[in-house]
Amino acid sequence: MKACGKVHKYGDNVDTDVIIPARYLNTANMEELAQHCMEDIDIDFAKNVQKGDIMVAKANFGCGSSREHAPASIKASGISCVIAKSFARIFYRNAINIGLPIIECDEAAEKIEKGDEVEIDFDTGVITNKTKGESYQGQSFPEFLIKIINSNGLLNSLKE
């Protein structure tokens, strides 16, 4: 499985309150929530994001609330993968459970810049920066988690 797209870049400790503010959580409609995704730190994100784009951030991405609306609104906005130095654990779990691909890679999080064209090979964990002509080795997942991701989420994998 591969993902390929243009990068939206953020810093450390991007919390779930800025990914999707609680004031919008009176709905569980993820397409509606995607319209407000990231708006408190990147007002134009929903307008600019294209299907297949990639989000890159630094340490502790998704810290804070357990709201699954956070990874789900990122996924619904069209983002195909989130790369970060590290993920907050509930976000990490939620992303896997709902089938939003995520990958940890220090070097990619440092070197990739906003607007770069990036490709990720989930089988090998290799991240290729087409704009800069560089590649970085990301952490691959244990088999147990790959199965969940490949089934497009926990509930589908439980059924299989």
Place this chain on the structure above:
Amino acid sequence: MGMTMTQKILAAHAGLDEVKAGQLIMADLDLVLGNDVTTPVAINEFNKAGFTDIFNKDKITMVMDHFTPNKDIKAAQQCKQCREFASKYDITHYYDVGDVGIEHALLPEKGLVVPGDAVIGADSHTCTYGALGAFSTGVGSTDMCAGMAAGKTWFRVPSAIKFNIVGKLPRYSAAKDVILHIIGMIGVDGALYRSMEFSGEGLKNLTMEDRLCMANMAIEAGAKNGIFAVDEVTKEYLKGRTDREYKVFEADADAEYDEEYTIDLSEIKPTVAFPHLPENARTFDDIPEVKIDQVVIGSCTNGRIEDLRAAAEILKDKKVADHVRCIVIPATQNIYMTAMKEGLLEIFINAGCAVSTPTCGPCLGGHMGILAAGERAVATTNRNFVGRMGHPESEVYLASPYVAAASAVAGKIAQPSDVM
């Protein structure tokens, strides 16, 4: 090699003699929790996946606490969806307006969690129940759904950081100051993927409410769970709340910890976490004059009776500053009633505070005290992220009930000694 408290509880729930940090396990669950924001997503997934039954009607709890009493039509629809699901499956511990309280204050009060339990909740502050010596962690709605259907879920066994608690808190220092100090020390990802285990001779000087406050904010250091050794304080708290038998798990003497810290309670000073991260902890020797517009005393972190007593001690016979709106939110109906009987509500109202029915409300910027652009609040809540309590250009300063009440009187960030 020995196991930590958390590892022992997880091993027992996975039917294994031993587990190691990093191991992936399937564990049985004693309780699955959701609220009015996270449960609708879980119900949608439950229906989409085609599940037709829940694993145990007594081991699922739904608490309508976030946007209640319903703040708008959409919030009302979400609660209605939860209510209908709870009714359809005859869920025993469904709590709605009138008997609802903030989930992490309510469940311990009702005796729904006992030492040794494994609990998941679709709310990040589910780690609160570690105060009772349970393994308890926040998850998302899909996990809640799988938990409701199957009564089990997967975990990666965490390693742990040990906090050896010694000494006794000085006057006007609080459990909130201790946990803000710890988060300031290790950072908002200092315990990422790991347990925070609290033990030591100083534990006897921390009440159950102190422990609930500290375990509650383990997530703000990125921890999977916070957990306290079980002692007489725990056993005393459980008396009269539950007749369930429980098993006490102790860490092995040779358990391995990633890091160990000693926390001397006698050195803890009133502390404030500045915007926009809980790790920005400062003591009053390093706090400039910060004028404020609002004070919130409540939440799953600090809305319990001892918190209200602390705030009332400061506010008695005083007035909230003219330019400050002070909102007091008892976390459960029982706390509300106790505060009323003890005359605390009268103290708050005489001081010029608004007193609200239990709700998470302003803590997450839902309702009941939203901030405008440029406004600042001192809150006894747990997060001060950008836009957490309202406008993205507003600011939240996290503090104890003592500091929050003193700040309400002073009209700026203040400690009790400034106003007493």
